[in-house]
Amino acid sequence: MARGLLIVNPYASAVDERRLAAVQAALPAGTETALTERQGHARDLARDLSGDVDAIYVLSGDGTYNEVVNGLDRDVPVGFLPGGGTSVLPRALGLPRQPVAAAARMRSPRRR
Numbered sequence: 001m002a003r004g005l006l007i008v009n010p011y012a013s014a015v016d017e018r019r020l021a022a023v024q025a026a027l028p029a030g031t032e033t034a035l036t037e038r039q040g041h042a043r044d045l046a047r048d049l050s051g052d053v054d055a056i057y058v059l060s061g062d063g064t065y066n067e068v069v070n071g072l073d074r075d076v077p078v079g080f081l082p083g084g085g086t087s088v089l090p091r092a093l094g095l096p097r098q099p100v101a102a103a104a105r106m107r108s109p110r111r112r
Contacts, residue, residue, distance in 0.1 A: 004031035005053045007042050007068055009060035012083040019099060023059055023081060026103035031057065036064065046071030057106060059083040059099055079106045 006027060008020060024033060034049075036042050046056060046068040055077045058068050061084015068078060080090040081099045096102045 003053050004028055004055045004057060005045070005049055006031050006033045006057045006059060007036065007045050007064070008033060008058075009036045009042065009064045009083065012060040012064070013085045014087075014099065015059060015083045019083075020059065022100045023103045026100050026107075027057060028055075028107055031055075036060075040067065042067035043071035047073055050074055050076045055079065055106070057081055057103070059103075061085060062088050065089050079103075081106075 004027060006024065008015060024031070034045050036045070042058070042060070042064045050056060050072050051074055053076065056068060057079040058065055059081040065080050080093065080095065081102045082090045082095070082097055083099055090102060091097065096105065
């Protein structure tokens with residue numbers, strides 16, 4: 001079974017417990033969740049864990065997306081789930097604006 005990692009900034013403006021639970025349910029089975037605890041933590045998680053997973057999903061805003069991409073040490077697919085006030089990157093990629101709908105799309109992703 002593929003193993004995924006969901007990195008979540010719990011302080012992002014559109015992230016709450018209900019939405020997080022719905023996103024977790026919509027993602028592929030076997031996806032584990034890590035909550036960021038400080039600035040730079042998403043980068044550290046991506047760097048330390050990207051070699052152990054088949055995909056990384058990020059529920060947050062643009063700052064955390066940036067941290068994750070800059071922390072990757074290998075070519076691993078990354079799914080961006082809108083959780084910030086604007087979440088420009090997922091919009092630019094044509095992903096759904098609702099995080100649960102974006103998470104459901106990750107079950108049959110399209111590489112870009």
